Amino acid sequence: MNPSVDALRATFGNAIGRALESCGDTIVYVGRDALLDVMAWLRDTPGHTYDYLVDVTAVEYRDRERPLEVVYGLRSLSRRADLRVKVELDSQGDLTVDSVVPLWRGADWLEREVYDMFGITFRGHPDLRRILMWETYAEGYPLRKDFPLRGRFSRAEQVRQALAARPEAHYSLEELSIADAYEELPADMKERLRRGTRGELPDSE
Amino acid sequence: MSKRTVEVELATPGVGARGETLRVPLGVAQQPDLAAEHMLINIGPQHPATHGVLRLVVELDGETVVRVIPHLGYLHSGFEKLGEYRHYNQIIPLTDRTDYLSPMANNVGFALAAELLMGIAITPRCTVLRVIACEMSRIISHMVWLGTTSIDLGAFTPFLWAFQERERIYNLQEMWTGARLTTSVTRVGGMMADVPDDFVAGLRHFTQTFPKTLSEIDRVLTRNAVWVGRTQGVGVLTAAEAINHSLSGPMLRASGVAYDVRKDKPYLDYETYDFDVVVGEHGDVYDRYLVRLEECSQSNRILQQALDRLPDGPINIADPRVILPPKSRAMNDMEAMIYHFKQVMEGVKAPVGEAYVGIENPKGELGTYLVSDGTAKPVRWRIRPPSFINLSALPQMAAGHLLSDLIAINASVDIVMGEVDR
Numbered sequence: 001m002n003p004s005v006d007a008l009r010a011t012f013g014n015a016i017g018r019a020l021e022s023c024g025d026t027i028v029y030v031g032r033d034a035l036l037d038v039m040a041w042l043r044d045t046p047g048h049t050y051d052y053l054v055d056v057t058a059v060e061y062r063d064r065e066r067p068l069e070v071v072y073g074l075r076s077l078s079r080r081a082d083l084r085v086k087v088e089l090d091s092q093g094d095l096t097v098d099s100v101v102p103l104w105r106g107a108d109w110l111e112r113e114v115y116d117m118f119g120i121t122f123r124g125h126p127d128l129r130r131i132l133m134w135e136t137y138a139e140g141y142p143l144r145k146d147f148p149l150r151g152r153f154s155r156a157e158q159v160r161q162a163l164a165a166r167p168e169a170h171y172s173l174e175e176l177s178i179a180d181a182y183e184e185l186p187a188d189m190k191e192r193l194r195r196g197t198r199g200e201l202p203d204s205e
Numbered sequence: 206m207s208k209r210t211v212e213v214e215l216a217t218p219g220v221g222a223r224g225e226t227l228r229v230p231l232g233v234a235q236q237p238d239l240a241a242e243h244m245l246i247n248i249g250p251q252h253p254a255t256h257g258v259l260r261l262v263v264e265l266d267g268e269t270v271v272r273v274i275p276h277l278g279y280l281h282s283g284f285e286k287l288g289e290y291r292h293y294n295q296i297i298p299l300t301d302r303t304d305y306l307s308p309m310a311n312n313v314g315f316a317l318a319a320e321l322l323m324g325i326a327i328t329p330r331c332t333v334l335r336v337i338a339c340e341m342s343r344i345i346s347h348m349v350w351l352g353t354t355s356i357d358l359g360a361f362t363p364f365l366w367a368f369q370e371r372e373r374i375y376n377l378q379e380m381w382t383g384a385r386l387t388t389s390v391t392r393v394g395g396m397m398a399d400v401p402d403d404f405v406a407g408l409r410h411f412t413q414t415f416p417k418t419l420s421e422i423d424r425v426l427t428r429n430a431v432w433v434g435r436t437q438g439v440g441v442l443t444a445a446e447a448i449n450h451s452l453s454g455p456m457l458r459a460s461g462v463a464y465d466v467r468k469d470k471p472y473l474d475y476e477t478y479d480f481d482v483v484v485g486e487h488g489d490v491y492d493r494y495l496v497r498l499e500e501c502s503q504s505n506r507i508l509q510q511a512l513d514r515l516p517d518g519p520i521n522i523a524d525p526r527v528i529l530p531p532k533s534r535a536m537n538d539m540e541a542m543i544y545h546f547k548q549v550m551e552g553v554k555a556p557v558g559e560a561y562v563g564i565e566n567p568k569g570e571l572g573t574y575l576v577s578d579g580t581a582k583p584v585r586w587r588i589r590p591p592s593f594i595n596l597s598a599l600p601q602m603a604a605g606h607l608l609s610d611l612i613a614i615n616a617s618v619d620i621v622m623g624e625v626d627r
Contacts, residue, residue, distance in 0.1 A: 023321050023560035053451045054563070055589045059576050062584060073561065073572070073589075077448065077462065080469050084561070106451025109597040117285075132278040132626060142286055149290055 002026035002083050004048050012038060017088075027084045035087055036098040042074060042083070043103055050074035050083060053100070056110035058118045060091065060145050070097055070120060089120065099125040117143035243271060250279045254357050254612045257622030259596075261615070268607050273600045277593075280626040288586035292552030293319045293393050296586060301387045303588060304624040306349050307342035307567050308388045309378065316391035317472060318562040318573035322555045325394050325527065330518045334396055336473050336511045337408070339564070340504040341378065344415070345371045346567030346619075347497045347504075351422065354494070354616040358435050363422050370418050377407050393553060394528050395521030405512060412509050419502055426494070436491035440602040440614035443488060450598040453591050454569025455496045456618065460488035466565040478507050490617040497619075527553050552581030568592045568619055588627060592620040 005019045005028050015038065017029030030038050042050045054073035067088040074083045089095050099122035100107045111122045112131040119141035122128055129135060133142070138161075139152040151158065249260040258279035264272040284303060288296045300311040313335045320327060327335075352367035375385045381400050382388040390397050426432045442450070447460035457464055465482040467475040483499040485492030521528040529548055530541035555577040563572040569591025576585040595618050603611045 022558040025559075025561055027559075052448055054570070055572055055574065055587070057574065057585075057587045057589075059585045061576075062578060071574075073574075077464055082470075082561075104451060105446075105449050105601075106594060106597065109593065110451075113593075130278075132281045134278065142283060147286075149286060 002028075002081065004028075004042065004050075004081075004083055007045075007048065008038065008042075011041060025082055025084050027086060029086050029088060032087050032089065032097055035085075036100065036103075038085070039072070039074075039100050039103055042085075048076065049078060050076045050081075052077050053104040053106050053110075054082070056100070056107055056114060058114045058120055058143075060118065060143070062145060064091075064145075067091060068095065068118065068120070070114065072100070095119055096121045096123055098123050099128075101125055117141055119144065242266075250276075255615065256353060256620055257625075259615075259620065259622055259625070261611070263608065263611065265608060268609075270603050270606055270608060270611050273603045273611065275596065275599060277622075278626055280622045282623075282627060284627045285586055285588065288583060290582065292581050293555065293583070294553070296583075297391060298387065298389045300588075301389055302623055303590070303627055304346075304566065304568060304571070304592070304621045305386055306621050307346040308386060309338035309382075309390050310342035310346075310564065310566050311571065312389060312391040313339055313473075314562065314564045314566065314571045314573050316393055317564065318560050318575050319393045319555070321562055322558060322560040322575050322577055323393065323527070323553070324556070325522060325524070327395065328519050328522060329516045330399075331395050331520045332473050333511050333515050334400065334520065335391065336475070336478070337400075337508060337515075338390055339473070340507045340511070341374050341408075343504045343567045344501055344508075345374045345378075347501050348374075350497060350567075350616075350619045351494075354613075355426065355432075357612050357616045358432065360426065360429070360432065363425055366418050366422060370415060373411055373415075377404060377411065380404055380407065392521070392528070394524065395519075399520050405515065408508065409512055412505050412512070415505055416502060419498065419505075423498060427498075433491065435610075435613055436494060436617075437489055438487070439490045439606060439610045440617060441487060441489045442598060442602060446598075446601070447488065450601075451594050452569070452598060453594065454565065454567070455483075455493055455500065456569060456595045456598075458483060459485035459492040459496045461486055466563050466570055470563065472562065472564060478510050480504075480507050490613050493617045493619075554579065554581045555583070563589065566591055568621065568624070569595055588624070590624045590627060592618065593625045593627075596620050596625060 001019065001021060005016070005026060008016045008028065012034055015031040015034035017031065019026060019028040021027070042048050052075040054075050055071070056073075057071050059069045059071060068091045070087045070089065072085040074085060075081070087097055089097065095118075097120060099111055101111065101122075102124065108125070108127070109131060111125055112128060114120050115122060115128055116130040116132055130137060140147055142151075153161070244265045246263050246265060247260065248263060249255040250258040255261065260276040260279065262274040262276065263270055282302070284299050287299060291299070297312055297315055300315045301308040304311055348367040348371040352364035355361070355363040355367075378388060379385050381404055382390045382397065442452070442460050444461045447457050447462060452460070453464075461484060463482050463484045466472070468482055480503045483496045483503060485496050525541070525544040526548070529535070530538070530545055534541040535545040536542070555575075557577060557579045559574070559576040561572060561574045563570045570589065571591055572587075572589025574585070574587035574589065575583050578584045599615060599618060602614050606614065
């Protein structure tokens with residue numbers, strides 16, 4: 001067992017949940033509210049110095065009773081040691097967890113991907129929007145277990161939506177605001193942007 | 206619906222046919238204050254310099270990049286979702302198609318993770334064959350990178366040399382696996398096939414002649430004034446920034462961090478091979494080039510050592526629950542037929558648990574994270590995609606550089622969109 005687990009228990013007490021070992025890696029469960037403090041402590045405390053974030057991902061089990069897990073892979077480059085930190089989220093409840101982007105810039109796209117694929121919101125993320133699916137994707141979160149393999153919509157509906165997408169659906173709001181482009185946009189586009197309903201399906205004429 | 210698209214609108218500044226100044230449709234300033242006029246241009250998704258279907262929306266101040274916003278997902282295939290519906294051995298063909306410039310190394314990465322999960326120890330011959338597979342992949346991936354990057358920066362000759370070398374490895378790969386790209390060379394507990402008779406001689410001939418091409422490329426590029434001018438001091442990341450961005454592979458090492466999974470968390474007995482970890486100093490595009498070029502010759506050294514030590518013996522473990530019996534036995538022997546049937550119909554069950562294996566792929570650390578609930582299909586198959594994570598540092602690297610440098614910086618990341626989008 002990784003000695004950092006005992007040190008975490010001594011420092012954070014009840015915020016640290018169970019710890020176990022699987023295939024040579026130590027996994028420690030952390031309470032959702034303490035996550036950011038625990039991560040900052042793991043990164044900065046001498047003797048632990050997990051300075052490298054290997055991965056951020058999430059796991060949903062086939063067993064519906066089990067909570068969703070957000071999984072952080074940490075590594076200390078100097079000590080060549082790994083630690084896996086997990087946060088459990090009730091899949092029926094609030095799927096929100098603190099973002100670790102303030103600690104590791106590398107978490108930026110990784111958290112966006114988890115948001116995109118699992119619908120988990122990262123509080124404090126500077127730019128949390130879909131990354132692999134397009135921004136107006138309406139079928140839900142593909143890696144959730146209740147998402148069917150071929151998607152929720154029929155193939156005909158998927159094709160219809162792709163063909164009917166408005167051009168501005170391919171730009172983010174941030175991009176459309178660059179260089180004051182907003183004032184130059186056609187009126188109907190501006191109206192849709194203001195309503196926040198970009199890329200909605202056009203009325204069938 | 207209006208026919209005007211944003212793309213057209215944003216890219217039409219300049220002078221009209223009769224010499225009158227056309228209004229820049231974006232940011233129409235009342236006074237002609239050029240410094241305040243930023244232009245938004247769209248590069249890709251179909252553009253030769255984006256190395257795949259990457260789309261970059263770039264905000265420019267004159268020719269200087271103010272901001273880069275990458276858009277991904279044009280090649281998203283949902284491999285991870287698909288893997289949850291597949292047996293472990295059925296996932297291996299999917300790994301070919303993630304980083305399709307080094308398919309054999311991806312096969313190895315997945316097989317190692319599945320074997321760790323199931324507690325399988327592979328045979329000595331299989332271990333060495335997998336090292337050969339990984340290092341061959343590294344050479345072809347770096348050759349593609351070198352060729353395409355030199356084209357991006359205006360040098361055409363190294364491209365031809367690099368692709369010629371790649372072709373020679375591809376021929377060996379085809380000899381071994383029957384495929385150039387979709388190799389699927391590993392199986393859980395062994396390999397798909399042993400190497401054919403003249404493979405070892407062919408690969409040895411390659412390792413003897415390949416260094417000549419490397420030195421030619423080195424002579425053409427390393428001290429070339431244009432190449433040096435286009436790459437030195439461009440896209441710099443310090444060691445601390447590279448670590449904070451979770452970069453891996455040549456990107457991390459070019460910034461001066463001597464971290465190589467093969468040395469620091471060895472797999473496949475890499476600790477018994479004699480090779481050097483190549484480390485850069487400045488973290489710019491030039492150092493990334495030097496690191497990749499030198500890694501090719503280190504891979505060549507590893508290949509030679511692997512060929513020298515390649516032991517005889519079986520390539521598969523002797524466990525009929527994991528490895529399919531030979532076809533002749535499955536057809537003639539009742540017990541073998543039952544094992545064959547059970548493996549094909551039910552798959553190989555993995556115990557409850559989870560395993561993470563990181564291997565040093567050409568692009569960086571390729572992680573395979575498998576979670577099992579005791580059935581023959583993983584609950585979660587996660588690929589830690591090295592080029593996805595390396596690409597996430599692009600906006601920071603490119604800000605403040607010229608647009609032409611953005612092309613060099615983007616090339617230096619060495620992305621494969623099949624892996625970025627998965």
